[in-house]
Amino acid sequence: MRDPFGAFCDFSTAHLEGAAGGPLAGLTFAAKDLFDIAGHVTGGGNPDWLARHRPAVRTATVVERLTEAGASMVGKTHTDELSKGIFGENAHYGTPTNPRAPGRVPGGSSSGSAVAVAGGLVDFALGTDTGGSVRVPASFCGIYGIRPTYGRLPFDGVITQAPSFDTVGWFARDPDLLARVGSVLLSYGKPKSRARLRRLIIAEDAFAVADATAAAALTPAISRLSSIFSQVERRRLSSASLADWLRHQTSLQGREAWATFGDWIDRNNPRFGFEVADNFLRGLTVDDTALASARAFQSARKAELSTLLDGETVVCLPTTPFPAPPAGQPRSVMWRLRVPVITLTCIAGVLGAPQLNLPLAKCDGLPLGCSVLAHPGGDELLLDVARRVVSG
């Protein structure tokens, strides 16, 4: 397969022919190397994981749903190690090339899937999103991407990171295909009639996290989005600071990630990029008090937002606080950049809410995404918003 962007894992030849005549017939897709394909080892972005696991016995349910619907899987794509990373720089396999922002990171951890879609190598691609791993590369690569409602798609046959946050997401270059894939994966029928959407909330506390130039660059996108809603409201999303959202979400995710991988790491002393090892070790330091406090915070935020996020309300926020940063920078630089990125992505994680990246903006000539977020279960609403904001 032609792969000028280094999106695909060269150690895997996994390929699955789509069934004839389904709703996705004739389409091709790629899957992040976190998804099991029967007969192939799932590599997880780490060569020691790859070397020390056996071929999968069965194929992940979501992949099967897609091939049964007619789409053909043409390859596995690179990921940050064990999905721990947000920029797409893998210390073992390198950094897939961002087709729409040369010299910039593609975003991660679903880096290869986003790049394969942005570069036109496949029609759509599967990723996972635990802490932002679909939304961030969608924003940086200028494509559509959705993190669906937590728990809505089956996660079996996918490498778990933090089970309370792990989701399967997907990318496409246009909102119609994003929705077609969604109708297969989410098992819903035709969208409802094009009733006017009720309320759009522009989340001021989230926009305050973005760089000023990025926030300004999103203004035209916000206008387009606003035009399809009958009511537009600017307000804070939460009474709590987003710094607190991030702190507690990081505790929860980090502790779960260590619970997931700690024993394997202990037994195998695997090689990791230093950043990834550091990230894992931070999870190890989360004590029971911090964990209990984080869980209480999460419950409080879900309660707080449940009144705001009714079935007809959509929240608008920047997907990322800036466009893709240059690749190859020191980790201390990337670590500082990481904080505002995951401050924005943690919101949907804490709430279990769906979030969809609209690639509607450019900032300094680079793609920048605007997000819509809805109540848990509101995936179809978001897919509909994406189509309507483009068709006008």
Added chain:
Amino acid sequence: MRDPFGAFCDFSTAHLEGAAGGPLAGLTFAAKDLFDIAGHVTGGGNPDWLARHRPAVRTATVVERLTEAGASMVGKTHTDELSKGIFGENAHYGTPTNPRAPGRVPGGSSSGSAVAVAGGLVDFALGTDTGGSVRVPASFCGIYGIRPTYGRLPFDGVITQAPSFDTVGWFARDPDLLARVGSVLLSYGKPKSRARLRRLIIAEDAFAVADATAAAALTPAISRLSSIFSQVERRRLSSASLADWLRHQTSLQGREAWATFGDWIDRNNPRFGFEVADNFLRGLTVDDTALASARAFQSARKAELSTLLDGETVVCLPTTPFPAPPAGQPRSVMWRLRVPVITLTCIAGVLGAPQLNLPLAKCDGLPLGCSVLAHPGGDELLLDVARRVVSG
């Protein structure tokens, strides 16, 4: 070169012919891949270090001294990553085989050099010892090895880890060759007449760190050693607990190691075995208060021991608290084993004192070393003790 034990780096062909007619003429040696050889990249046990450095412009002074004295360097040997490790298990290059304890670790970080000597592949070998990296593999592999007085040998052209503790050391299979190499490296003449040695102190606090079976296994070695001294005394080495020695030495070494490598790690996000990354990150957490307290502790211990360690006194202690543990164990197991190992080796590090491993014991059929330690500057005394305890 024949290398049945995996001691040598297969990516390096560094070889230096010895000058004709010197005191070490006809002998072969190996050097840990921390020593610069002009025209070759020094790999430091890490493939990203190897890939991101240029060939050395000149050869390390100690290597030149040896080749000028007639010895030929025949290859570079494996090391724990950037000398951070005590067991010789390298996540990238594997574990050199301990020729005298199959299935057991060789000890590190000078693993390949110890293995090359123990396996008879070379006559002697160079290692480095910052926190035990010559003494531990000497004990585990059943050979002679010396950590000389801190600062006595030039360290130029050697990859630094913690400059206040780094030393060049060497291994040999017999005490005569250990001393011959010593006379070249330390530039001393013929040993003095065989006067009876005055005082041997058997360090009870150090023996208390060893496993009971290991301490018992050292009894015959202690007897042999005692027989060449006119006075033998059993007593504690220090009024401070060895746990405190370890804690402060770990702070000093860890902080220095981060100062040495932190910027390179930041810029390169290199791949490390998880254990090594963890080890580096612990150094990062040492704050200025801990550092000041550790420095004060070190000064106090040097003062305390300076009265005990006169020019005619030698301390006897177990080199390691047990023989080589099985290879391939979980890192949590190795981490627990590491504590008593470095509790013993930190003593010489804190004092800047020389320590020499005598391979005089077996425990459960495995090699176990007994150490002699002297005042800073007493290297010749220790080399003389080694020859005399064997010749009787």
